[in-house]
Amino acid sequence: MERVKLENVKKSYDKQTEVLRDINVEIEPGEFFVLVGPSGCGKSTMLRVIAGLEEISAGSLIFGEEIVNDIHPSKRGITMVFQNYALYPHMTVAENIGFGLQVKKLGKQLRKEKIEEVAAMLGLSDYLSRKPRQLSGGQRQRVALARAIVNEQPICLMDEPLSNLDAKLRAHMRSELRRLQKKLGFTMIYVTHDQVEAMTMGDRMMILDKGIAQQIGSPMDIYNYPENTFVATFIGSPPMNLKKAIVQAGAPAIRLSSTITLSVEAELLEKLPDSVIFGIRPEHLVQPVEGSKIYKAPVVNVALLGNETLISLDLDGEEWICKWGGQWHYKVGQSLEFSINEEEVCLFDPETEKIIQKGMKG
Amino acid sequence: MKLWKRTVNVRVGLLYLLPSIILFGLFVFYPMAKTIYLSFFLTNQNGLPVYFNGLENYTFIFSSDEFRNSMKATLLFVVYTVPVSVLIALIMAILANEKLKGVGFYRTIFSSTMGISVAASAVVWLFLFHPSVGAFNNILKTVDLPAVQWLLDPDWALLSVSLTTIWMNIGFNFLVILGGLQNIDESLYESATIDGAGYFTKLRRITIPLLSPTLFFIITISLINAFQSFGQIDILTKGGPIQSTNLVVYSIYKEAFVNYQFGTASAQAIVLFGVVLIVTILQFKFGERKVHYQ
Structure with missing residues (x-):
């Protein structure tokens, strides 16, 4: 050997x-x-x-x-x-x-x-x-x-x-x-x-x-x-959802789209540049969880696979996919409510595309 | 009406075949039937059959020393040219198949004889063989060897004609064999390399077996071509000296168009056809067993 x-x-x-x-x-x-x-x-x-x-x-x-x-x-x-x-x-x-x-x-x-x-x-x-x-x-x-x-x-x-x-x-x-x-x-x-x-x-x-x-x-x-x-994006199917997001130092928060803003702890804020690439896997865009923040986005496509459903959302012109277990009959144009599993968020540097932080906790 | 409808497929098929049927009929089947017909007749100077004499033409040519001599010369010519030209082309193709710098240049050179007509190359060789100013005798002279009467000495003439023919055939043989070699998947060699097979093991165990359909094709074609050689004989020796290069096709030509004996010439042609047929059948029967089609 x-x-x-x-x-x-x-x-x-x-x-x-x-x-x-x-x-x-x-x-x-x-x-x-x-x-x-x-x-x-x-x-x-x-x-x-x-x-x-x-x-x-x-x-x-x-x-x-x-x-x-x-x-x-x-x-x-x-x-x-x-x-x-x-x-x-x-x-x-x-x-x-x-x-x-x-x-x-x-x-x-x-x-x-x-x-x-x-x-x-x-x-x-x-x-x-x-x-x-x-x-x-x-x-x-x-x-x-x-x-x-x-x-x-x-x-x-x-x-x-x-x-x-x-x-x-x-x-x-x-x-x-x-x-x-x-x-x-x-x-x-x-x-x-x-x-x-x-x-x-x-x-x-x-x-x-x-x-x-x-x-x-x-x-x-x-x-x-x-x-x-x-x-x-190469590993995982469907690939990880990515979107450029703006870091707002005042709030402090990450502004993902016109309707979605995630608040950020001060500790994490120190590590972040002015903007980041925000990444989240489809299975971590979950059904609304009580006690966590609920977001809304319009549905653009629904793919029913039997054991799971891939729901495509429109976030200011970019398509995100969430993967939910079971069969979900949403209609195109309907507004979907979901939560983001914050522990699983990946934040990448927009210049080098390398990871800065996993999870939203500093 | 019913028959008309039923035969629609046959009629459509025949329509598609019509161009080949016309061409083959006009230039192959009709002449062949006519040759067989003429081989049973004595003819006048215009080539018209005048007297039916059955198998007389055949018994005549088989008892004639001249025809037996030309059959012998033809067989020798085949033996001299076919194996050597295939072998040389094979070696050249194997060399030209290596990944070397400038190999494209050599591939072009090696296959170039394909682009030269039989007549043109025969004329070139006529100069090379010239007893006093030819290149070959000049080379012999520089190394103090006696001059050879290449085309004039009965012992040398057939060899000289064979040499020319080998050279002429190499281009085509080379190109076909190279094509066959390039068809062999590179990964077979890589796999064998990893297993530890050396150059000659790969050649013997992979290249030659996988090339066998190509080699079989080229040998069959070469055999048939060798039996039918005419142009180089006509230009280089005209069958001489002392009949030593009087190959069958040249003999047929002389018999028909010089001696106006169309009957015996036709009989010779039929015999040649028979010989080529038998050789080809034997080749398919015994040679094809060693061929690995993929």
């Missing part, structure tokens, strides 16, 4: 634009680590850098105590599952799974045993003599998984392995992958653009945007304490 460490890693293809800018992270042995971000953020590049398929422009990649920048991919102790699975179309499932073992010149008998063991683990025993084209998407995905597992390397890299599966199978494979990783105990570095995958699978995750690590932490920490507005 080895710790994977990236120190000031930079990657540039044309020596001008940097795809990865100064990445620093330590991935613990046996950890399920998720890289998540919008497309083009550099997450796949980072995975390929770790795999050794791309060279590092600056910085160092450390496995255990050893700098592996110039070590060949096959000597790094990794396996990789590709987005399109990269199965060899002319080989049977068994040959596909055993390719790596064969290249490593493992004996025929031992190879057969290992292939069968892994195939049994993933429910592929009946398909060993088939070609990839005779398999369904889910089965192909399992073959790719089997091929990674059979090599018994301490680190497994996966590049959006579930993105080609349908929604139901994807949900199933999510938990199965997670179970498998815990059982076999390898370190998983997993790339996805799907925040649900990231939230449900990862022990920790790293959010990347424009080649910069925006935040690293456990899914719940990131959800509850986003470091900036990008993370706040």
Whole structure:
């Protein structure tokens, strides 16, 4: 088991634009680590850098105590599952799974045993003599998984392995992958653009945007304490409601819209600039609570999902969404009464977009 | 009326096929039927059948040394040209498929022979082969080797013509094989790299099997083309010296348009057709087993 460490890693293809800018992270042995971000953020590049398929422009990649920048991919102790699975179309499932073992010149008998063991683990025993084209998407995905597992390397890299599966199978494979990783105990570095995958699978995750690590932490920490507005809107569905608000030093209060003003304690006021970006997750715009302040805003849209209702509100031209459990039949144009769960408010600096304060208490 | 309605699909289908039916009929099916017909006749100088003599033309050509010699030359020509031109094109395509600087320039150069007509390239090679001022003999002279009568020596002529043909075929073969190589998913190689496969393992276990449909296609086309070579023979050697490069198609041409023996020429053409057909069938039967279609 080895710790994977990236120190000031930079990657540039044309020596001008940097795809990865100064990445620093330590991935613990046996950890399920998720890289998540919008497309083009550099997450796949980072995975390929770790795999050794791309060279590092600056910085160092450390496995255990050893700098592996110039070590060949096959000597790094990794396996990789590709987005399109990269199965060899002319080989049977068994040959596909055993390719790596064969290249490593493992004996025929031992190879057969290992292939069968892994195939049994993933429910592929009946398909060993088939070609990839005779398999369904889910089965192909399992073959790719089997091929990674059979090599018994301490680190497994996966590049959006579930993105080609349908929604139901994807949900199933999510938990199965997670179970498998815990059982076999390898370190998983997993790339996805799907925040649900990231939230449900990862022990920790790293959010990347424009080649910069925006935040690293456990899914719940990131959800509850986003470091900036990008993370706040990227994680969570529907995303966190954001709106620029004016800080009124005299009152003292934060003026969110023409009708909504929240009072602020003096202690908090000291930390705030003239204006802030006010953020609140949809589930924290709650039904009116007795004893707390009640606000009103016109309804612009209602989406009934059965178990919950997404109500869109108009706040001086900006749309906010609140998520209420159950079914709520509001009409467009009606005025909705709600309370704000003040403990969950996030206040961001409008310049740097970094968080200043979580909760309205100083 | 009922029949008219029932056959509407057939009639529409035929209408769509009509352009090809006309073209193929005019330039392939009719000439072929006519050739078969003529191969059973003796003809006059205008090519008109005058006397039906059954299989006489066939027994004549099979007993003629000249035809047997030209069949032998053709088979040798095929053996010389097809494997070598496919192999060279394959090696060049593998090289040109690497991600190297300026590889686009080499790709253009390597495929350039495709853009040169058979006649033009044959004329160029005619100069290269020239006994006294040709480039080849000048090179031999500079390294103190005796000059070779490339196109005039019966032992060399077929090899020289084959060399020209290999050069001419490489462009097309290269381009098709390169296309096949670029169709192979890069991630297969990356996955194999992570597994520790070296360059030649990847070549043998991934590239060649996945290229097999392309190679099969190119070999089939090359075989058929080699059997039908004519232009370079006509310009370089005219079948000589001493019949050594008298390939079947050239022999057919001479028999028909120089000797005005349309009957025996047609019989030769039918025999050639049979040989190409058999070779192609055999190739599909035995070669295609090793092909992995995706």
